[in-house]
Structure formats: structure tokens, C-alpha cells
Amino acid sequence: MKFVTIEKIRISIGSASVLDLGTLPQFNNPPTTCYIMTFTNGHCIANCGFCPQARSSKSSMEKLSRVNWPVFYLKDLLTKLKYMSFSKKFERICIQTLNYPENFNDLIEIITQIRTYTNIPISVAIPPLSKEKLKELKIRGVDRVGIALDGASADIFEKIKGKSIGGPYTWEEHLQKLNEALEIFTPGFVSTHIIIGLEETEKQVIELVENLHNLGIIVSLFAFTPIKGTKFEKIPPPIVKSFRKLQLGRFLIYNREKKSNDFAFNLKGEIININISKKELNMIIDDTNAFLTSGCPGCNRPYYTSKPSGPIYNYPRALTEKEKREIFQSVYNYVN
Numbered sequence: 524m525k526f527v528t529i530e531k532i533r534i535s536i537g538s539a540s541v542l543d544l545g546t547l548p549q550f551n552n553p554p555t556t557c558y559i560m561t562f563t564n565g566h567c568i569a570n571c572g573f574c575p576q577a578r579s580s581k582s583s584m585e586k587l588s589r590v591n592w593p594v595f596y597l598k599d600l601l602t603k604l605k606y607m608s609f610s611k612k613f614e615r616i617c618i619q620t621l622n623y624p625e626n627f628n629d630l631i632e633i634i635t636q637i638r639t640y641t642n643i644p645i646s647v648a649i650p651p652l653s654k655e656k657l658k659e660l661k662i663r664g665v666d667r668v669g670i671a672l673d674g675a676s677a678d679i680f681e682k683i684k685g686k687s688i689g690g691p692y693t694w695e696e697h698l699q700k701l702n703e704a705l706e707i708f709t710p711g712f713v714s715t716h717i718i719i720g721l722e723e724t725e726k727q728v729i730e731l732v733e734n735l736h737n738l739g740i741i742v743s744l745f746a747f748t749p750i751k752g753t754k755f756e757k758i759p760p761p762i763v764k765s766f767r768k769l770q771l772g773r774f775l776i777y778n779r780e781k782k783s784n785d786f787a788f789n790l791k792g793e794i795i796n797i798n799i800s801k802k803e804l805n806m807i808i809d810d811t812n813a814f815l816t817s818g819c820p821g822c823n824r825p826y827y828t829s830k831p832s833g834p835i836y837n838y839p840r841a842l843t844e845k846e847k848r849e850i851f852q853s854v855y856n857y858v859n
């Protein structure tokens with residue numbers, strides 16, 4: 524065993540269960556990525572209104588979105604990763620990085636340690652970092668980086684994670700850092716996500732997805748999830764039908780070369796028509812990919828934003844026939 528100076532790390536409960544780290548519940552749809560999070564004594568210094576880790580959040584420190592992330596010893600994670608049976612092996616390791624003064628040093632140490640034990644591809648979700656730090660991440664063996672925009676416009680960003688909510692972030696800097704990450708990690712290896720349900724219009728989402736796709740950035744859509752103790756605990760989750768239209772729109776832009784002018788919007792910015800036939804819609808739903816968790820290869824994030832009892836926004840597994848029928852019913856009026 525190599526010397527480890529970082530002692531503790533958080534691991535999502537689903538990943539910890541797959542790793543067999545103690546007596547934990549078994550999940551029907553286990554994660555295919557190992558989700559871990561930097562550990563710090565205290566909160567993130569940022570103050571994103573939706574986030575349990577935010578500086579002024581009163582939520583449990585164990586949470587990120589609706590998932591619990593108990594604390595484990597890093598050395599135990601490393602041992603489990605090293606000796607995991609091939610059949611259980613994760614497709615990817617994803618490290619969520621909170622914003623705190625030592626976060627970069629911690630991240631580098633975690634990556635370096637993991638790399639000495641396994642060659643599973645590593646993604647990191649990071650706050651904006653300098654180009655030098657991004658280069659260092661790549662040298663150490665990080666395969667992909669994600670910098671979350673969360674908001675679908677500059678105004679929404681400002682309200683949910685910018686200065687008006689006591690956060691350190693600006694829309695312009697996030698976009699700049701995403702562009703710098705593209706220079707270092709190359710198009711197709713940089714990602715972001717947008718939270719749906721924070722007063723954005725469907726038109727704003729489709730146009731932003733198109734613009735980010737044109738740059739080579741992978742966009743994931745997450746349904747807003749109210750978490751007790753956060754500033755946004757009283758905001759309801761998005762309407763499922765709206766989320767389905769956006770999942771379909773995102774899929775068409777990334778996989779069928781559709782543009783925002785293939786979508787018709789009403790004055791409220793709602794999608795009223797998508798330029799595909801019902802037959803194409805049926806084939807897309809049957810294939811199920813459009814409605815699964817999107818992001819890095821191998822990421823399924825089970826129940827990150829949905830209760831297992833439903834409604835399920837991003838599916839962590841292939842759709843059942845009943846789910847396919849429900850999705851068709853919810854969107855067929857919007858296609859030709």
C-alpha cells in the first residue's frame with residue numbers, strides 16, 4: 524500500500540454498495556460509474572441555491588442532490604478498486620470536486636492514488652480552474668472534465684449561483700473556462716449540465732444545447748430536485764412532459780443533426796413542434812438512449828434527481844415497454 528496523506532473521501536451510497544464497503548443496501552439499478560466526492564470539514568465556499576453542499580445550506584453534509592455520500596477512508600476505496608472482480612468493474616470513476624481552498628491539491632492526490640491502483644477512465648466535475656491546473660489534471664490521467672453551468676441563461680446563472688445569491692461564479696467565467704478546457708481536453712471530452720426547472724424556457728435550453736454542441740461540449744440535462752435545507756427547497760421539480768421534450772431535443776441535436784430551427788416555439792418559449800415524424804419518434808423511444816442519463820460514457824447516475832418511486836426523469840437503464848408507451852403518449856402531439 525502506498526502512503527496516503529488524504530484520509531477521507533465521500534462515496535455515493537450506490538457506488539459504495541457496489542464496492543461492498545460495509546453493510547449497505549443493495550440497489551436494483553446499481554451505478555456503472557464510481558461516484559466519489561472530495562471531503563472537506565465544512566461546506567463548499569460557493570453558494571448554489573439548489574445544492575446541499577452550499578455555504579449557507581442547512582441540509583445534511585452527506586448529500587449532493589438527493590443522494591447520500593457517506594465518508595470512507597481513501598485507502599479502503601483504493602483497495603476495493605484494485606481487487607474488484609471483472610464482472611463488477613466500473614466503467615468510469617467520476618470525482619465531484621467541492622470549492623474550498625485545498626481542493627486542487629486534494630484532487631491531484633486522489634487522482635494520483637487512483638491511477639496507481641486502476642486504469643479505469645477518470646472524469647472530474649470541477650469549479651472553474653486555471654489552464655495550468657487543467658493541464659496538470661490531464662497529465663495526471665484525467666480523461667474528461669465537467670464544469671457545470673446549471674443555469675440555461677446568464678440571468679438564471681446569476682440568480683442560482685452568481686453574486687446575487689452570494690456565490691463566487693459568473694456566467695462569463697464559466698463559459699471562458701469551458702472554452703479553455705476544450706483547448707486542453709479537446710472537443711467531446713468536456714461536459715456541462717443544465718438544470719431544468721429554474722424558470723428557463725424550453726427555447727433557451729434548446730438554443731444553449733445547440734450552441735454548446737457546436738463547440739464540442741457534451742451537455743447533460745438534470746431535473747431540478749428540491750432538497751430540504753437548501754435555498755430552493757420550496758421550488759417544485761419540472762413538469763415531466765417538458766423534460767421529455769427537452770431530452771428528445773437534446774438527443775436530436777447530438778445524434779440526428781437537428782438544429783434549433785427544427786423546433787417551433789410559442790410566445791412563452793415552449794416547444795410546440797419538433798421536425799420529426801411519429802415513426803422516427805417511435806424508433807427513438809424504442810432505442811431508449813434519448814431518455815437515459817446523459818454525460819460521460821458509462822455514466823448512469825441512478826436516482827440522482829428522481830425518486831425510485833418516480834417520476835423518473837433520467838433513466839439509469841433501458842426503458843420498459845410501459846415506460847416507452849408513456850413517453851410516446853407525452854410527446855407524440857409535438858411531432859409531425
Ligand code: SF4
Pocket residue numbers: 567568569570571574575576577578620621622650684
Ligand atoms: S460549487 Fe458545486 S458543490 Fe459547491 S455549492 Fe455549487 S453545486 Fe454545490
